[in-house]
Amino acid sequence: MSGISPRRIGALALRYLYLLRSSRVRIVELAYWPTVQMILWGFITRYLAGHSDVLSQATGLLLAGVLLWDILFRSQLGLSVVFFEELHARNLAQLLISPLQPMELIVALMSISLVRTLIGVGIAVLLAIPFYGFNLFSLGLPLAGFFLNLLLMGWAIGLLVSALVLRYGMGAESIAWAAIFALAPLCGIYYPIATLPGWLQPLAWALPASYVFEGMRVVLLEHVVRLDFLLYALLLDAGYLGLGIQVFLATVHQARERGSLLQSGE
Amino acid sequence: MAEPLVIQVENLSKHYGSVRAVDAIDFAIGRGTTCALLGGNGAGKTTTIAMLLGLLLPTSGQIRILGEDMPRHRQRVLSRMNFSSPYIDLPQRLTVAENLTVYARLYGVRRVRERLATLGRELDIDAFFQRPHGSLSAGQKTRVALAKALLNAPEILLLDEPTASLDPDTADRMRHILTNYQRQSGATLLLASHNMSEVERLCDQVIMLRAGRVVATGAPRELIHRYGRKDMEEVFLDIARGIQRGEVVE
Numbered sequence: 001m002s003g004i005s006p007r008r009i010g011a012l013a014l015r016y017l018y019l020l021r022s023s024r025v026r027i028v029e030l031a032y033w034p035t036v037q038m039i040l041w042g043f044i045t046r047y048l049a050g051h052s053d054v055l056s057q058a059t060g061l062l063l064a065g066v067l068l069w070d071i072l073f074r075s076q077l078g079l080s081v082v083f084f085e086e087l088h089a090r091n092l093a094q095l096l097i098s099p100l101q102p103m104e105l106i107v108a109l110m111s112i113s114l115v116r117t118l119i120g121v122g123i124a125v126l127l128a129i130p131f132y133g134f135n136l137f138s139l140g141l142p143l144a145g146f147f148l149n150l151l152l153m154g155w156a157i158g159l160l161v162s163a164l165v166l167r168y169g170m171g172a173e174s175i176a177w178a179a180i181f182a183l184a185p186l187c188g189i190y191y192p193i194a195t196l197p198g199w200l201q202p203l204a205w206a207l208p209a210s211y212v213f214e215g216m217r218v219v220l221l222e223h224v225v226r227l228d229f230l231l232y233a234l235l236l237d238a239g240y241l242g243l244g245i246q247v248f249l250a251t252v253h254q255a256r257e258r259g260s261l262l263q264s265g266e
Numbered sequence: 267m268a269e270p271l272v273i274q275v276e277n278l279s280k281h282y283g284s285v286r287a288v289d290a291i292d293f294a295i296g297r298g299t300t301c302a303l304l305g306g307n308g309a310g311k312t313t314t315i316a317m318l319l320g321l322l323l324p325t326s327g328q329i330r331i332l333g334e335d336m337p338r339h340r341q342r343v344l345s346r347m348n349f350s351s352p353y354i355d356l357p358q359r360l361t362v363a364e365n366l367t368v369y370a371r372l373y374g375v376r377r378v379r380e381r382l383a384t385l386g387r388e389l390d391i392d393a394f395f396q397r398p399h400g401s402l403s404a405g406q407k408t409r410v411a412l413a414k415a416l417l418n419a420p421e422i423l424l425l426d427e428p429t430a431s432l433d434p435d436t437a438d439r440m441r442h443i444l445t446n447y448q449r450q451s452g453a454t455l456l457l458a459s460h461n462m463s464e465v466e467r468l469c470d471q472v473i474m475l476r477a478g479r480v481v482a483t484g485a486p487r488e489l490i491h492r493y494g495r496k497d498m499e500e501v502f503l504d505i506a507r508g509i510q511r512g513e514v515v516e
Contacts, residue, residue: 011371015360018368022359022398090355097319098372099345256323259282262316 004107008100012108016082017115030116034070034124041066042132060134064216065189067125067136068146072187072209073180074120075154076161078113080176083162087170093261102252106245109162110155117151139219145230146212152237153208157183159244163251166260188213208233208240269296271330272422272454273318278327280313280478287313289478290327295471297421300448300455302465302486305475306506311458314475315424318456319349332421345373350415351426352408358400362391362410365399366417373418385413389443405436412440416447423447425457429464437461441468462498472498474505481505 020026045062086092095105128134137143161179165172186200187209196204204210211233215226255261273295280288288310295301303311316322318329320340329336331343356365363382370378386392389409394402402410408431415423428444429437441464448455459465465472466486474482474489482489482505486498493501503509 007374008372011368014371015357015364015368018360018364019357085357089357091357093321094354094356095372097321097344097349098369099341099374100372101341253323256321259280259313259316259322261321262312 004101004104005099008104009107009111012095012100012105013111016108016112019082019085020112020116027119030074030120031123034067034074034120035127037066037070038063038124038128039131042128042134045132059132060136060138061217061220062190063128063132063134064136064139064220065213067121067128068150068212068216069184069187069189070121070124071117071147072150072154074117075113075151076158076180077154077176078116078120079109079155079158080161080165082109082112082116083158084165084170084173084176087165096252096261102249103245106159106248109158113155113158114151117154139216140225142215142219142225142230145233146216149208149212149230149233149237152234152241154180156237156240156244159241159248163244163248166248166251166255183207183209186210192217206236208236211236269298271295272297272332273456274328274330275314275318276328278314278317278329279325280310280317280322281325286478288317288324291475291478291480293473293480293483295454295456297454298448298452299471300444300457300469301471301473302469303456303458303473303475304465304502304505308477309475309506310478311475312426313478315349315426315456315458318424319347320344345418346420347422347424348373348415348418348420349424349426350411350428352404352411352430353426354411356399356407356410356414359398361396361398362402363395365410366413369414370417375417381417385416389413389416390439404431405433408432408436408440412443419451420453421451422454422456425455425459427459427461428457429459429461437464444468462502466498474502476505476508 041062045059049059086095125136128136139146157180161176164175186196186204187207188195188204193201193204193210193214211229215229218224218226218229271294275291275293278288278291279286291310291314303314305311313322317324318331318336320337320343323337332346334343336343360368366382366385367378370381375381382395383392386395389412391406391409391413394406399407399410408428412428415425425444429440432440444455445468447453457468470485472482472484472486472489473480484492489501490497493504495501495504
């Protein structure tokens, strides 16, 4: 088997950039929801800050939560929605009869997901500074670790969701939107994991995002960086991403056996 | 001296449960040949082409293309072949130039701009390079699909109904382009078509499929003679209806 080619990955990434560039509405849409969420939670923070000891200590707690959550959400969506576009455009068969390898397709999807996440969340992060005086970059260097961990988890879920849609058809597309919200209550975005019932906590600690949000609270409230949290999250991400890649590749292989790639192209 | 074989298919089958879409077929195609893969709907043409492209994995059997084992060395083989079909689309929102640039890079084409300019002139598509693919007519889309298929100057070109839905003038131009390309490059062309006059005009070899099996092979003239018919249209009807050669139907 020939190796992974950066040239082919670049070619596909270029295609996704062309697609993004072809519609200004899409670029606006990328930033729309993260910005609306940020505005909403900014007002909630203002209101609650006067009634909560925790929030009066760190007014950015909820805003940081919502912005970091959007990194996870946008990275997952950025990968799976672009993959769905291949299916909608009936272009997947066209790509897979080129020398492109499925692993190269995965890397290209990841790269465009990164671009879409940076655009979408980046605008909301920058607007939070003039709107509420909250600068996410005040988290310092740990922010890079949080970002990486959430991005990797988003990709893992995005690949699993894409595999599901490739296997069961576009009818399963709504799972792309729903899947990540099923995990939201477990991740401790706005509250510590200790708030969850005891039986749910082991499940929460099995998610990389839980370590990120706990770690974020420790930085904001105690001004301490928990490197162990970042490391646990990274190890879990490696496992989930490995699983996501394997499931996606196996689904493409299975589609070649079942002939469904052919049907998606006709 | 016989041309070296560039496509060798041995005992190739594709089964979906109890359905035998392709059932133990054998054929070989030499370099520089223009070969037609014929058969009625459901005969196994598309399934066979999909297996040659590695888009579908065979249940059993072997495919060797350009001397390489096809499913195993897919990437190596695919960079030297290409495919055009009106039934597989390009992204609608991208312009023609953007679509072709992406595929040129995927196929590792050097001097992409020059290659696009050459194909634009040859296929007369340069006037709408900057238009979104979705805004093109069926005939224009077919020419763009052919341009995509010729980007890497393939040694083997697979074509699924290359002139389907084209007016006679455009269809004739397409055939002219294909003939020229084949003559200049010495490439091997394998086309699935329902247009029998096209087959007679373009092809020097025919493989007839029926219910997933190869039922006849040979040059068009040879088949017409063998079946005692006046053209390939009649031969096709005989074979599609399961009539043996020389049999007279009331």
